[in-house]
Amino acid sequence: MFAARCEDAALLDLWHPVAAIPDVRERGPVSTQLLGQMLVVSGQEGEEISIKEFMAPMVHGQVFNQGREVSLPVREAFGFVWTSLGAPPERLFDIPEFHETDRWSENSGSFRVHTSAGRTVENFLDLAHFPFVHEGYLGEQPYTEVKDYSVTFDDREIWATGCEFYQPIAAVSATDGQVTKYTYRLAHPFCPLLYKTSPVDPKRFDVIGIFVQPMTEVRACAHQFLSLLDETNDDATIKRFQAIIFGQDKPILENQVPKRLPLGSRAETPITADKTSIQYRRWLTELGISYGVIRDNTQRDSEPCSEIF
Amino acid sequence: MVTLYDYELSVNCYKVRLLLNFLSISHQLHPIDFFPGWEHKSEWFKEVNPLGHIPVIDDDGYVLRDANAILIYLATKHDTLNSWYPVEQPSLLGETAQWMMFAEGTTNTASAARLHDSLGYEFDIDACRAGAHRLFRTLDEHLWFQEQRNLNWVCSAEAPTLADLVLFPDVILSEEGGVNRVSYPAIRRWTDRFRRLPRFTLMAGVLEAGILT
Numbered sequence: 287m288f289a290a291r292c293e294d295a296a297l298l299d300l301w302h303p304v305a306a307i308p309d310v311r312e313r314g315p316v317s318t319q320l321l322g323q324m325l326v327v328s329g330q331e332g333e334e335i336s337i338k339e340f341m342a343p344m345v346h347g348q349v350f351n352q353g354r355e356v357s358l359p360v361r362e363a364f365g366f367v368w369t370s371l372g373a374p375p376e377r378l379f380d381i382p383e384f385h386e387t388d389r390w391s392e393n394s395g396s397f398r399v400h401t402s403a404g405r406t407v408e409n410f411l412d413l414a415h416f417p418f419v420h421e422g423y424l425g426e427q428p429y430t431e432v433k434d435y436s437v438t439f440d441d442r443e444i445w446a447t448g449c450e451f452y453q454p455i456a457a458v459s460a461t462d463g464q465v466t467k468y469t470y471r472l473a474h475p476f477c478p479l480l481y482k483t484s485p486v487d488p489k490r491f492d493v494i495g496i497f498v499q500p501m502t503e504v505r506a507c508a509h510q511f512l513s514l515l516d517e518t519n520d521d522a523t524i525k526r527f528q529a530i531i532f533g534q535d536k537p538i539l540e541n542q543v544p545k546r547l548p549l550g551s552r553a554e555t556p557i558t559a560d561k562t563s564i565q566y567r568r569w570l571t572e573l574g575i576s577y578g579v580i581r582d583n584t585q586r587d588s589e590p591c592s593e594i595f
Numbered sequence: 596m597v598t599l600y601d602y603e604l605s606v607n608c609y610k611v612r613l614l615l616n617f618l619s620i621s622h623q624l625h626p627i628d629f630f631p632g633w634e635h636k637s638e639w640f641k642e643v644n645p646l647g648h649i650p651v652i653d654d655d656g657y658v659l660r661d662a663n664a665i666l667i668y669l670a671t672k673h674d675t676l677n678s679w680y681p682v683e684q685p686s687l688l689g690e691t692a693q694w695m696m697f698a699e700g701t702t703n704t705a706s707a708a709r710l711h712d713s714l715g716y717e718f719d720i721d722a723c724r725a726g727a728h729r730l731f732r733t734l735d736e737h738l739w740f741q742e743q744r745n746l747n748w749v750c751s752a753e754a755p756t757l758a759d760l761v762l763f764p765d766v767i768l769s770e771e772g773g774v775n776r777v778s779y780p781a782i783r784r785w786t787d788r789f790r791r792l793p794r795f796t797l798m799a800g801v802l803e804a805g806i807l808t
């Protein structure tokens with residue numbers, strides 16, 4: 287069975303992350319899906335990275351029926367390979383911190399999750415779940431209060447500033463609980479980043495983000511991006527912390543119903559603290575997106591049955 | 596002191612962490628960047644385990660690999676009641692070994708489906724899920740009959756054994772591989788009992804008893 291094809295110009299024209307560069311270079315080719323289309327990302331060490339879209343069914347990495355192959359544009363950014371199925375813009379957002387030399391900037395894993403890209407992004411933006419889902423790490427009961435913060439949108443990015451939260455272990459480099467200051471930034475409809483006070487230098491920020499690849503309407507891959515000030519912990523320790531946080535989110539995310547993100551005005555309302563989510567859903571609505579979301583109330587209970595698996 | 600070469604999201608590493616905590620064995624974790632770094636395939640790690648697999652333990656210079664081998668070693672050495680691996684009761688020991696073999700099957704089906712769905716491993720996902728359901732049906736039926744005999748665990752003993760311990764991670768994380776457990780009520784009751792054991796430890800992705808499923 288084929289996954290539903292995406293018809294949304296806004297999504298087809300975006301740059302999307304499809305693989306971490308080392309996964310392609312050292313263990314490629316990587317076969318994956320983007321907006322329901324089958325892709326293979328290849329390029330051994332020393333070769334150019336190329337991306338082919340297969341217009342034929344593919345099962346377990348094998349292409350049948352000698353389907354038509356189409357070469358797609360390739361862009362490398364922040365340790366990942368990006369592509370587009372439409373006419374992508376010249377510009378991709380920047381993360382200035384990524385270029386600072388005293389930081390540890392790396393991908394910390396591409397984790398697939400059985401829900402829509404929109405749900406995955408929203409979970410990332412939500413402070414209120416910390417004490418419940420990440421108790422002992424990013425939050426602690428009874429410190430569940432989300433202080434008021436402000437949200438701005440400039441047609442290109444959403445910023446949420448002035449968020450504060452008490453955290454027992456804000457990062458691996460933390461030695462004590464601290465009130466962490468957060469700034470959220472949606473640099474792209476599926477690329478949320480957060481800037482949080484560094485436990486090492488309170489004047490600078492650690493940057494954590496996920497670049498979410500919409501594989502199908504209800505499956506996504508969260509490519510984790512980190513840019514940290516941390517001179518004491520090794521790679522494995524830092525990545526272990528991120529794996530724990532994502533592992534804790536996964537069952538929560540996968541149990542959210544419906545899997546597609548409801549956008550309609552009378553659909554589930556995000557809790558009042560969640561101003562960022564409201565702005566996010568508004569943005570997706572304005573972009574005219576219908577893939578992986580539920581636009582109106584009549585659709586609210588139906589799940590797509592057009593999934594590949 | 597026991598050092599465990601560990602990856603948080605690995606079911607086989609979780610089995611070892613569970614027993615280390617159940618038996619209060621003092622230990623330290625050496626995190627391996629299994630994903631995405633593939634550190635278990637690195638040159639330095641091949642000197643620890645030429646097969647390039649985790650878990651591996653180093654118990655003051657005694658190096659042992661393979662979850663089942665490690666569990667048998669640790670239980671025999673540290674479990675003063677001999678209940679987890681009942682070496683003094685031949686028929687119970689046979690039962691334990693039999694269900695530990697059965698768990699190889701759940702690891703190769705249910706947990707393989709999880710690797711496919713969450714880390715993108717290229718397995719035959721339909722075969723993995725169908726195999727998992729076949730084994731879960733057998734396990735559910737077995738646990739139901741055990742309950743009729745007032746037995747709480749996989750083997751016919753008062754206390755849980757390594758058979759329960761090695762089956763638990765594959766079962767509890769099966770939804771991550773698209774293997775739904777709604778039709779296995781005896782399995783659900785058993786996972787609740789297991790999660791309420793003293794010194795039970797969670798891993799990321801495993802929820803406390805009573806939440807969701």
Ligand SMILES: [Fe+2]
Pocket residue numbers: 409410415419420531535
């Ligand atoms: Fe979370």
